[in-house]
Amino acid sequence: MPEQIGSEDSLYVEIGSDVLDAVVNPPVELTKEKKAIFRWTEDKLVVGAMDGARVMSVTQTIESDEFDIYQVDLEDEELPIGVACGKVANLLEEADSNDTIKLELCNDTNKLDLSFGEVSYSLAPKEISSINEPPQNEIDHEITVWTHSGVFRRSNKILSMADEEIVFNFTDDGVYVSASGDADSAEINLEASDEDNQDGADIVFDEKKKELQARFSSDYIEYIPKFTPNGLFKSNFDSKNPLEINTRRVEEKILTQIRLAQRLQPEG
Template sequence: MFRAIISAEILQDAIKAASSVVDEARFEITPEGLSTRAVDPANAAMISLELSKDAFVLFEGTEGEIGIDLSRFTDILGMAGKSDEIELKLDPDTHKLDISMGGFSYTLALLDPSTLRNAPVVPALDLPAEITISENVFKRMIKAAEMVSDHMSVGVQNGIFVMEAVGDSDHVRLDLTGSDLIAITPADVKSLYSLDYLSDISKGVGGAGEITIHLGRDLPVVIQFEFAVGECTVKYVLAPRIESD
């Protein structure tokens, strides 16, 4: 059983975060809320998303699992205004999701969870550097880096957070320290990542205000943020790009 009412803005932001990495996802329903863990087809990027029952105006759910085509769901949610409330109800007979908002009623055919990839295990990583920056700074650097390269190095050098992209002829670098940062736990680390994936992740970071980045040396990066007054938590894990000699 599942029935819920939630702010359109919160649900739109949550689905946008998930769809930045995968097109389809298995969502686990529990009495405590909704959650999903999914990895992209190339096994390079993973998302873990938890939407607490307290993020909802109303939440009624028992243990279960549903599969959602995120592209179709996003299109439907796009019909709602940010101030609207969306009602979701699982039809136990048809196993379809009934969606009501702003006078509209939709029925979304769900995917069979057994046909989707199993939820990945969130890896345990030793990432000594932790940096918290504003969402806007992160997005601006990704946009600037895309103009010169298809990859970007991210690291900490002598307590300075550095994001740098080097192309065939162009170069862009951003150094952040002191008041430029919201917080930092420094460690000398550096890793290289695909800008295609970082760009997709940056599009999923909506309404967060700030993000926290966990870094190691030549290790996956963990990018975390919260919204809905902390009731929705999102964690991305992105594998580093390994360059051949």
């Protein structure tokens, strides 16, 4: 059964089609059901997505100032609405990149109305309990660096041919990404620098260098360039904890946090 929305809740917003398209992209890419919970408050929208295996999550926050119009008046602190992001993505394929998308809560029908140009579509809310959401806990990390998006793109394209496990190696001599399978092996040496000299760097250290290895599945590394801007963004690495990336997308309108769990190592 679809979720019931409070009869006193009021929601009307207008947002660029490029922004909304970027918001629904992670749920469409990561989840089999292509659904996500849109958590509306009176000053922001938060949308989280997590794959079924709970390996990768993406949390997106859009402040009210980033909307063209943001009129949200709620009974409670927040209004969660389960949204069929796959349907939204299909609708946005018919919108121009500069179109304004209108979203309005209709209390009479218990639906979220989406419209642009000559198109209007009423979305029935999806059951919230069936949708995975990312955890909001803080995680400690051993290394914080600025990583170029091209590092993940090249790592997936080249190293995944050798093995499904991609290893980030931080050593005293430098930083490299490697993969070693039963037959092939490959390595990419990264251009590292400090924060005072970022030109052409793959990795920029924000603090003192440490030695560690972090291991990830190439199946998930391939998503990172899709959910990040082209350029440098803050990346937090650890020998055990998930990789955490914090960045902004679509002209810095969408605050984005990505977490990718490490591959488990066999004991012994």
